[in-house]
Amino acid sequence: MYSGNRSGGQGYWDGGGAAGAEGPAPAGTLSPAPLFSPGTYERLALLLGSIGLLGVGNNLLVLVLYYKFQRLRTPTHLLLVNISLSDLLVSLFGVTFTFVSCLRNGWVWDTVGCVWDGFSGSLFAVVTRRCYFLKWRTIFPQSLMWL
Numbered sequence: 001m002y003s004g005n006r007s008g009g010q011g012y013w014d015g016g017g018a019a020g021a022e023g024p025a026p027a028g029t030l031s032p033a034p035l036f037s038p039g040t041y042e043r044l045a046l047l048l049g050s051i052g053l054l055g056v057g058n059n060l061l062v063l064v065l066y067y068k069f070q071r072l073r074t075p076t077h078l079l080l081v082n083i084s085l086s087d088l089l090v091s092l093f094g095v096t097f098t099f100v101s102c103l104r105n106g107w108v109w110d111t112v113g114c115v116w117d118g119f120s121g122s123l124f125a126v127v128t129r130r131c132y133f134l135k136w137r138t139i140f141p142q143s144l145m146w147l
Contacts, residue, residue, distance in 0.1 A: 041105045094121040097117040
């Protein structure tokens, strides 16, 4: 278990296992000093939690309605479903990491968590933008003839 300050100083790990397991923290596990006050982190967590819940709820509603009503199964609506699915994944994977970090007043994930958070957010954002482009192209084909 980590016991140290979050001011960027050298922290130490309390050995939860064998005797003598105390020592300097492994490289890359210390967070710098918190950027915001604890109250600001609480407000950010509330905002991110609200955005996450609304994102999951609304995008699930779109997917359920598309599945339930046969007349919505058109190519244009399929693009909207793709956007909704991508936004749902952003709400589940992108917001969750940051939400938990706000609850704990700083980034709590390791390097792999940081890379996954950036990769998943970028991937789902690219998918969403591509679908918006395709949707725009189906509605206004003559406006994009130069592309």
